[in-house]
Amino acid sequence: MTLKEAIERLGLHVLTSEEVGDAKVTGGYTCDLLSNVMANCKTGNLWITMQTHQNVLAVAKLKDLAGIIFVNSRQPDEETIQKANEEHVTVLNTDESAFSISGQLYQLLKEP
Amino acid sequence: MLKDYKADLHIHTCLSPCAEVRMSPATIVKRSKACGVNMIGICDHNSAENNHATLEAARRYGVHVLPGMEVTSLEEVHILALFDTLEPVLQFQEMVYQKLPGENDEETYGMQVIANADDEVLGFNQKLLIGATTLSVEKIVNKIRSLGGLAIAAHIDRESFSLISQLGFIPDNLALDALEISPALSYEDAVRRYSPSLPLIHSSDAHKEEEIGRCCTHFLIDEANIGEIRKALRGQEGRKILR
Numbered sequence: 001m002t003l004k005e006a007i008e009r010l011g012l013h014v015l016t017s018e019e020v021g022d023a024k025v026t027g028g029y030t031c032d033l034l035s036n037v038m039a040n041c042k043t044g045n046l047w048i049t050m051q052t053h054q055n056v057l058a059v060a061k062l063k064d065l066a067g068i069i070f071v072n073s074r075q076p077d078e079e080t081i082q083k084a085n086e087e088h089v090t091v092l093n094t095d096e097s098a099f100s101i102s103g104q105l106y107q108l109l110k111e112p
Numbered sequence: 113m114l115k116d117y118k119a120d121l122h123i124h125t126c127l128s129p130c131a132e133v134r135m136s137p138a139t140i141v142k143r144s145k146a147c148g149v150n151m152i153g154i155c156d157h158n159s160a161e162n163n164h165a166t167l168e169a170a171r172r173y174g175v176h177v178l179p180g181m182e183v184t185s186l187e188e189v190h191i192l193a194l195f196d197t198l199e200p201v202l203q204f205q206e207m208v209y210q211k212l213p214g215e216n217d218e219e220t221y222g223m224q225v226i227a228n229a230d231d232e233v234l235g236f237n238q239k240l241l242i243g244a245t246t247l248s249v250e251k252i253v254n255k256i257r258s259l260g261g262l263a264i265a266a267h268i269d270r271e272s273f274s275l276i277s278q279l280g281f282i283p284d285n286l287a288l289d290a291l292e293i294s295p296a297l298s299y300e301d302a303v304r305r306y307s308p309s310l311p312l313i314h315s316s317d318a319h320k321e322e323e324i325g326r327c328c329t330h331f332l333i334d335e336a337n338i339g340e341i342r343k344a345l346r347g348q349e350g351r352k353i354l355r
Binding site: 037054055058059 | 279
């Protein structure tokens with residue numbers, strides 16, 4: 001599953017301006033504690049969170065994540081979006097809850 | 113003349129729902145005195161309403177009180193705010209109250225007792241003090257600094273409500289004065305674990321009377337005030353932290 005496909009199938013809003021590439025989504029991880037994400041998230045994962053602090057970008061870069069999904073329509077500030085563009089981190093959001101979007105992504109990744 | 117001040121800068125009163133009701137302003141001051149602690153910070157969750165009474169009680173016992181608060185950010189990070197006088201902390205409280213949703217449920221979270229210096233109950237705070245504000249860590253720290261206070265990241269070694277647990281690492285450009293470590297971690301271990309770029313302080317985070325002074329920071333300073341502590345944290349003019 002590519003990131004592009006995942007965005008289409010889950011109806012995610014893309015908040016960054018860079019075109020989404022064909023990066024592969026290797027899995028998902030749902031957590032709001034950045035210390036835990038740094039310890040457990042895997043390369044290529046889509047990270048689901050409601051934590052919108054700018055530190056999320058450094059974590060996404062560090063772990064080479066496919067992207068970040070902010071849940072419950074959470075919107076990071078302008079500065080964070082701008083920095084995400086500069087750092088080439090794909091930032092997304094959804095109106096759905098973390099539970100719901102995690103379930104949907106899980107199902108999607110199980111498809112043969 | 114520079115003197116060694118034994119400081120416990122993170123103490124809760126009975127206003128914090130999670131603290132013992134016995135933690136009245138007078139009890140805290142008496143206990144601090146008995147433990148040889150000569151400077152204390154009063155840091156209740158998201159409120160400063162027992163600061164006045166603690167300052168008054170402290171005058172009777174010769175303990176220096178720094179009015180303060182332990183505020184919870186949007187990211188659920190605890191930040192300590194410490195000031196020289198009541199006025200700035202009350203100004204700070206005004207901003208916090210505007211951004212603190214919810215009402216307390218005593219049965220679930222505990223009582224939030226507002227007391228006077230004579231151990232009398234003046235009332236109960238109804239706000240959800242255990243909750244989080246909708247203020248970012250940056251907003252909180254900048255406000256504290258603009259009011260002349262010290263901004264300290266609380267118990268960074270804890271697995272919840274700490275800057276490191278919530279945000280993974282200390283954000284760039286956050287104008288903190290220091291990082292606090294909990295009694296669970298020694299100074300040496302903290303240095304090894306974090307290689308901190310900011311000065312470390314140790315305090316008790318006392319919620320019970322017997323916890324007061326269990327963990328302190330010794331400041332070599334001229335007087336018990338924010339300016340002197342700031343100099344000690346920065347190692348200026350001979351002021352320093354004694355390890």
